[in-house]
Amino acid sequence: MTKTAPVLETRDLTIKFGGHVAVDAVSCAFHAGSLTTIIGPNGAGKTTLFNLISGQLQATSGQVILSGEDLAGLSAEARSDRGLGRAFQLTNLFPNLSALENVRLAVAARHKIGHIFWQRAASRTDLTELAHDYLSRVNLAHKATMMVGNLPHGDQRKLEVALLMALEPKVFMFDEPTAGMSVDEVPVILDLIANLKQQTDKVILLVEHKMDIVRSLSDRIIVLHNGQMVADGEPAEIIASSVVQEAYLGTSAPSDAEVEA
Template sequence: MAYEQPVLETRNLSIHFGGHKAVNDVSCQFHRGTLTTIVGPNGAGKTTWFNLLSGQLRASHGKVLLHGEDLTSMSASARADKGLGRAFQLTNLFPGLSALENVRLAVASQHHTGHVFWQVSARRRDIADRAYELLQTVSLAHRADNLVANLPHGDQRKLEVALLLALEPEVFMFDEPTAGMSVDEVPVILELIAEIKARKDKVVLLVEHKMDVVRSLSDRIVVLHNGELVADGEPAEVIASPVVQEAYLGATQGEAS
């Protein structure tokens, strides 16, 4: 992959809240078929950096490029349309709608049918079938008609992943996808992520604290600390590096696992 053009790139990406530099001068490139984990202690700027990528926040400086195209000034919806897909850390769904409807909305967005006002939504078999298939993928089919507000936390996390899969993005961004899940649910999600990686044509970005997960899945680890990129490389090498040991693992070993 060495000289292939990167799919996603950030150049000197920074955001400042007043004097606080939440993300400072982060430059990274991500290539097709790779899975990169972003680690760092709480408050290191991982989620903020994700927000800058997917457009929930606008950068103070620097650029976000997708296939060389500058996305920096685009809205979140336009970036999603371009292929930057995002699953959120805090469950962030449509609570008053059914699980199936949640996924159907994501599928409909991908099919660009949101403007169709003359058809009954439930009759769009193509969209409903795809949505149901995705619910099966995350083993939530039995919950299809439940309101999301009534789903247990773990199921909401799975639904979050189903929504991301529905968008069929080029860049998958998972923000702690397994946080708050019970032990037997975690493998379902990890397997899905491993499958996306195995397809070799997507970019996967993962924010994750569980070091065993990080070690087994990642091709590469990026370490953020106080908003700055402090290490970037092969998992074994990054985990072993003294700067990481000190900044992250040493300090927060207890929380990390």
């Protein structure tokens, strides 16, 4: 067991909608250098848990702790400022600006330059160089000058990853990162996430239903059911569990079958 303090913790995290408990006293700790995938059937509470951590929803009770700080009551934006990065839902694209201009603004925000117009950011060659670097990492350097509104869906999702990387968060949160992408585009996102794993000071959280992706990327799997955490362990242990196979993967041996998201 690691002796280092976790980067992120949830403590009895709970949210109720009327009489329905969508997330029920979930407690877990996430350490630097790890990628944890959260799986479970439809309605299990996976995305709701993400929303509670990132601040899209405020908990009925319980805590979210980031680097020792209780984030209770903080907005999604404030949590982002403290190092929680949520891909595809927290990130906003500016469709009337180019891909380069979008990333350059994210770089400016990360370096606390303040609220500036994109024209002022354009005068900073250091910001532009960093923005080009992030675009290269997501294979969009050749589309740097294209308006975001004209980019295909898959390229917009890759751009969102570039924006998230530019913010340099402590925690990367990916909610079904390959959803809606073509077969050809999926490997780019998976390679990006795999490369992020090499940054041993980061935590990566993933909600995913494609088991081939879960197996290839995960250091740890958490299983939710009816808002409760019912399993937590190494991938081989979790996937081999008869209870998990029957409830989430079907009755056959692990394959590329998908957990219903």
